[in-house]
Amino acid sequence: EVQLVESGGGVVQPGGSLRLSCAASGFTFDDYAMHWVRQAPGKGLEWVSLISADGGSTYYADSVKGRFTISRDNSKNSLYLKMNSLRNDDTALYNCVKVTRIAALYDAFHIWGQGTMVTVSS
Amino acid sequence: SYELTQPPSVSVSPGQTASITCSGDKLGDKYACWYQQKPGQSPVLVIHQDSKRPSGIPERFSGSNSGNTATLTISGTQAMDEADYYCQAWDSSTGVFGTGTKVTVL
Numbered sequence: 001e002v003q004l005v006e007s008g009g010g011v012v013q014p015g016g017s018l019r020l021s022c023a024a025s026g027f028t029f030d031d032y033a034m035h036w037v038r039q040a041p042g043k044g045l046e047w048v049s050l051i052s053a054d055g056g057s058t059y060y061a062d063s064v065k066g067r068f069t070i071s072r073d074n075s076k077n078s079l080y081l082k083m084n085s086l087r088n089d090d091t092a093l094y095n096c097v098k099v100t101r102i103a104a105l106y107d108a109f110h111i112w113g114q115g116t117m118v119t120v121s122s
Numbered sequence: 123s124y125e126l127t128q129p130p131s132v133s134v135s136p137g138q139t140a141s142i143t144c145s146g147d148k149l150g151d152k153y154a155c156w157y158q159q160k161p162g163q164s165p166v167l168v169i170h171q172d173s174k175r176p177s178g179i180p181e182r183f184s185g186s187n188s189g190n191t192a193t194l195t196i197s198g199t200q201a202m203d204e205a206d207y208y209c210q211a212w213d214s215s216t217g218v219f220g221t222g223t224k225v226t227v228l
Contacts, residue, residue, distance in 0.1 A: 035217070045157070045165065045208050047217030059215045062123070100170055106212035108155040108170035115164065 002026035002111050004096045009116030016086050020116055022079040022096030030054070030074035031102045035109060036081050038092035038118075048094070049081065053103055064090075086120045093117050124213035126220035133226045140196040142223045144209030147190060152211045154192035156185055160205045168207075169194060201227050 008020040020036070036048040049070040050059045058070050069082040079096055093115040099107035126146045134140035144154060154172050157165040167176050169185035172192065182197045192211075196203055204227045209220035 037217075044222045045159075045210075045219040047210075047219065050215075050217070061216065095164060100167070100176070106215070106217075108153075108167055109157070109165070109210070110167050110170075110176065112164040112166075 002098065004098060004111060004113035006094065006096050006113045006116035009094065009118045011119045011121060012086055013122050014087060014120055016120070017082070017084045018086065018118060020081040020083070020094055020096075020118070022113060024077045024079065024096075024098070027098070029072075029077040033099050033103070033105050033107070034072060034079045035097040035099065036070060036079075036094055037097050037109065037112075038090075038094045039115075040089070040092040043092075046092070050105060051079070052105055057105070059105075083118070086118075088120050091118060091120045124211075124216070124218050126209055126211060126218055128207075128209060128220040128223045130221070131224045131226065133228055134196070134199045135228055136201060137198055140199050140203070140225055142194045142196075142207050142209075142225065144192040144194070144220045145190055146192075146211065146218075149190050149192055149211060150188045152187075152213065154185065154187045155210045156183075156192075156194045157208045157210065158203075158205045159208065165208065196225070199225075199227055203227060 051070045067085045071080045095115040096113040097109040098111040100110040156169040159165040172187040173185045
């Protein structure tokens with residue numbers, strides 16, 4: 001069974017940092033690009049970042065560019081999101097997502113984790 | 123930046139057909155996907171590449187995409203289809219979600 005389990009969320013003050021992790025299982029992790037998608041409480045979905053299967057290419061939403069860094073460790077089947085300079089409007093549930101097709105970057109979001117909550121508040 | 127616009131809400135009677143639109147500039151030149159999200163749950167992919175259904179998605183879900191509009195159609199709507207639905211596409215290496223539509227089965 002394909003599974004994605006996020007961790008690392010919590011409460012942080014504005015300007016602070018957090019590192020999210022996503023443990024993947026049930027599929028060949030290094031065959032697939034991976035994404036982070038977030039959802040603020042009561043709001044819609046927002047794509048955050050993308051990393052290619054080999055980790056060589058990364059892309060970010062304008063709202064997080066320069067503050068967030070996506071990475072992966074294929075030897076550990078793990079995806080990460082380092083978040084710096086956090087703002088109140090970064091408060092959201094952060095989901096790790098696997099795409100549908102091997103090696104495709106700009107693809108549909110097929111498998112979602114349950115998410116980890118990040119709350120930015122003083 | 124690229125935007126995808128959906129109606130805030132759609133109401134449908136059980137057994138009838140619900141159509142949800144997603145509008146964006148030249149959306150038909152891109153692939154559109156659709157996600158279903160029930161309260162407290164993660165989204166579920168119901169349509170990808172405009173009209174393809176992932177394994178396990180009922181045949182009553184179908185999709186189309188042409189011009190500036192993508193459409194998700196739910197035929198023979200069931201009470202279990204009540205949920206929020208989001209369209210999504212890619213533009214200039216950026217993932218874009220639609221504004222979301224709440225489908226109510228009356």
